[in-house]
Amino acid sequence: MNMGMKKISAVLFSTALLASVAAGCGGNDKKSGETASPAASTAASASPSDPPVTLTVEVFDRGVQGQPDLNNNTWTKYVNEKFGKPNNAIVEYVSVPRSQEVDKLNVLMAANQAPDISFTYDGTLVTRYAKSNGLYTLDELLENQGQQLKSYLGEKVLSYGKYDGKQVSIPGKRTLIAWNGMFIRKDWLDSLGMPVPTNRDELYATLVAFRDKNPGDVNGVIPWATAAAGMNYTFGNLVQSFWGAMSEEEFITTTNWLKPGHKDAFKWLNKLYNEKLISPDFALDKTTKQADADVSNGKVGFYAANWDYPLLQKIRDPLLQNAPGANFVPVDTFKNYEGKYLKEVYNENGLFSFIPKSSKNAELAMKYLNWMADPEVLFFLQFGEEGLNHKLVDGIPQGIAQTGKNMQMSNLNLDYTLVVNGAELGETEKNVRTYAAALAAGDQNYEKLAIDSYKINTTDGYTSFYYGVPNEANIKYGKTLGDMNKQMIDRLVVAKPAEFDALYDKLVKEYMDAGGQAVQDENVKNYREVKAN
Structure with missing residues (x-):
């Protein structure tokens, strides 16, 4: 199935299980079907x-x-x-x-x-x-x-x-509806005579050049800035670009950890980390303060975050002061097997x-x-x-x-x-x-950045499937699985290359045993019920 072209209906229920509500919630005996008293x-x-x-x-x-x-x-x-x-x-x-x-x-x-x-x-x-x-x-x-x-x-x-x-x-x-975006230092590319990357191989070559040639002449250059899993900094649509062919049901219901190509995506990230192309202490940066500082101090060549992140005052103002010539532009660089830039949108x-x-x-x-x-x-x-x-x-x-x-x-x-x-x-x-103008505060370059970023980051977009009913297993196990997911990402990226495969298999088994299988099974059940109706 051409999933890059398919836009799937949106999901109501988040995968994170939050704190339990006290049993006294509501505090009366009215049935849920009642309206105003x-x-x-x-x-x-x-x-x-x-x-x-x-x-x-x-x-x-x-x-x-x-x-x-x-x-x-x-x-x-x-x-x-x-x-x-x-x-x-x-x-x-x-x-x-x-x-x-x-x-x-x-x-x-x-x-x-x-x-x-x-x-x-x-x-x-x-x-x-x-x-x-x-x-x-x-x-x-x-x-x-x-x-x-x-x-x-x-x-x-x-x-x-x-x-x-x-x-x-x-x-x-x-x-x-745009969500994540990716941004690269165009001024660094220009100084190296390199084009804006359009796929993983080109991005890899660019990151290596940023590391080895340090076009910004900064102390402690960081080719790709990121932070601990679950924070504002992400891996963009890198992971989706590794996913292989799936039926609609597989695409919708299968946990990401078991999707074809998902393991290869993290192996590639692991390679980048071990080649010093990613923030060295990203797993310790649980507030994004370090990543924000690195970007706004002009040390970073590439990063992925919310599609409007470069326009935020905490990033834009110090960057303009610390690196006046810095010029981040939005980029779409993770092409999948279909030639699509698959990315999740809101x-x-x-x-x-x-x-x-x-x-x-x-x-x-x-x-x-x-x-x-x-x-x-x-x-x-x-x-x-x-x-x-x-x-x-x-x-x-x-x-x-x-x-x-x-x-x-x-x-x-x-x-x-x-x-x-x-x-x-x-x-x-x-x-x-309007949104771009509000954030850019009159700077037309930043307005253009926002408009271009929105266009890029809604191209080939998909939203998650709307089941119409809650996944009870997710309500039960979601908090545990959410915490495990973050830990798995950080551990896999920083693992020794020789230990990666065994660690991946071990962590995924633990994840599925901790409730991941139950959530996936209920997704399959709910999906088939929706399709049957």
Whole structure:
């Protein structure tokens, strides 16, 4: 099967098993099929003469330097003026540390104190809450209070928020689907008279030249920078480029460790590491601080990370200062046996918003999410007021203010715009240009980098299969397997070449015995049931 050309439906449930939810999640005896309680209805029907109802909404605290009060800024004032007053409500934001959001959410859910609108990026966590009857089902609320929201998201996006055939969460629409990207120092290539590599052999020759000739004349040149498995730095679509021919079922259901060619991919990485072509201490870099420093200090010739990583301020600004002539460009260099540059992209949904059963304001919460789907509301929350927070250039908001109370604590106010993940101007091209402009801060070279990177990293893209039901084995074993996966990657890359084959076989057997086989077997079962229907 030509899997390079096939785009497979997206997966809801992540492979990482997160902390268990306390048994008290939800804290009442209502069945999962129930919607708003009488107490919940009261908030939505309150008259203007009644005391205002407080609607609590989760917001991430990302610890951004100089950020304003997360509950009192330009954006929260707008929400309370435009939504709160007409609905006799006060919207109060409950901050949750981004780095601890799962643990914090588990505690709040177990204590029946989670915000009326809570969210997470982890589909498995939502499944756990739904299984323990800790969430409102939202079908009736969507029908009665969420028509604008339904129209904006569409059936496909909403389908990722279903469990056991019922709507238990509201997925945000992901407007940009690119994931990983790869970047190379074009100025180094030019100084060596070398072309941009287009396949593995060419990249290998380039990395060797970077190591041996040190075109940047830096102390401690690093041909390819990476970090510990599971961090921002990745191996791009290298591994997929080694995969051999598979049927659709094999491609979808087989654990990566058993896919044909997967072992060869890590053997190649092992070769690069032992030839000093990869960051020497990458396995110890569990925060990416070292890799970030190496890139921004101008020591690195090639790296793979998020498709927009070079535009991040923590990378861009110090690199421009430390290596003014540095010029990273996006590159597609891992071609597979079909001549395709197979790479995984994001599915259509972003985060999952949900209403805990402990909420007394379920109808008001749905009205809030429905209100947010208004194009005028989304535009203001993402870009602010024209002339004050941004200026329009060819229909693209430019120069988005990032100071004082106007500061956005996440790109395009991601944490305040729960129904969308990414710029929303109605079409992909405008969304990409807008996102690029927001990150590039007026630098046209970086805008071009982002636009080119998005195009490259959505070419030959595929998304994971959407089974429509949770993999119970994954819920049981996923945390263990996720941890093992990271350890396996690091150990295999740094192994002695003579020991690689035996170590690979040993680790894969341990992985399958620890639950990998059970997860794979259930994937096969669920896949065949989907196909049978």
